[in-house]
Amino acid sequence: MERALERVIEHLSRARSVLFVTGAGISAESGVPTYRGIGGLYNGKTTEGGVPIEVALSGSMFRRKPELTWKHLHEIEQACRGATFNRAHEVLALMEGCFERCWVLTQNVDGFHKAAGSKNVIDIHGDIHDLRCTRCEFTERVKDYAHLAPCPSCPQCGSVVRPEVVLFEELLPPEKVAVMERELTRGFDLVFSIGTSSLFPYITGPVLEAAGRQRPTVEINPGRTELSDVVDVQLQMGAVAACEALWAARDKWKRG
Template identity: 85%
Template sequence: MEPELARVIGHLSRARSVLFVTGAGISAESGIPTYRGIGGLYEGKTAEDGVPIEVALSGSMFRHQPERTWKHLHDIERACRGAVFNRAHEILAQLEGCFERCWVLTQNVDGFHRTAGSKNVIDIHGDIHELRCTRCDFAERVADYAHLPPCPSCPRCGAVVRPDVVLFEELLPPTKVALMEQELMRGFDLVFSIGTSSLFPYITAPVLQAARRQRPTVEINPGRTSLSEYVDVRLEVGAVAACEALWAARGQWERRG
């Protein structure tokens, strides 16, 4: 990793703005199973009654049979319960203070970037800990679902409550898309892709856009992805090892004054 690491350090030393695009791989080292979208814990499987999990966890299923969708949401949250952010999340949060502009675009719904201290976060798929009413403006944040009923209802109006995440078939949140587009329009001096399989076009777009603008790009991933042939540097290691190496070398790239 040393020659590649040296190249990344060189890119960091010249960058004033940095974007980190993160996926399931960065949270895998916290014990979170890697998954595609919100339902990937069931990837390649079906629900108990033979319904594809993409259907059970879809917006249309939630509208018509919310109790079925909630059953699987409970299963997902239970599988992740007790996990916390790791050193990679902490380092990305600390990096905010090292550049004039630094953002995280994540497709993860675990909320770890914010709990680790990052403030400039676009969680494009939402946060499974944020609940909101489907009728009124009630919203609350919960640590876990341990005390939630099978299909929670709003304490104000009685309507069904849902996690503030993007289910299958649903559109991305317009306000988050607008923020993402605004920051991408400004451009970044350096773009990282960390621990993502790069399946969604809005996750690959920042890297490809930077490449077209001849801005350096870095992929941190033990395996190859659809982006691997387009990035300038690949660090074929896990997110924690890569981030710790970059943080340990910050004396070589961190801007002074």
């Protein structure tokens, strides 16, 4: 493991631009379950009503029975309530000031990267704390869902409100896809995959593309994924421990 860390430090010392692709594993040490769906809880199981979670949390179900989708959104949010960013999120935010370009592409909806101080964040699946009306222009930022009705309605027009997240079957937000594509087109000297199960093509894509361009790639994950045999270096450890180790060695790689 020590040799693997040294190799990552060498890559960091040469990089002027870095991309961190993060998944549920980076928030696991904050107490957020690494479950399926919007940050998850069910891990492939059906809900108590016998409906697969992918169906309960789908765009079509929300249109037909928003109260059912909201039931599970409330359960998910409550399971995460009180959690906050951890040292791994903090380190990535600190690293933003160490390179000419540094971005985070995350599939998480917990908002921890921005809360920890990262400014260049593409939260491709949205943020569970941002709400919007399904009809009018009403939006609201909430700390948690404790004050929300079981199926909240808009205070302006009375229509159903929803979190600004990507439900199953829904397309990714065009404006965030545009930012992602713009930055990926510019390219990165070094790409990290941290705590992702590497299931979505737009999450694995940046790593595979960097590998194809012969740019160094690093995976930080206590387990193995489909990317483990593709990356240059795999740190088989938790996100907090790995990020702490890299930050502790910043004198060896930090520019300026």
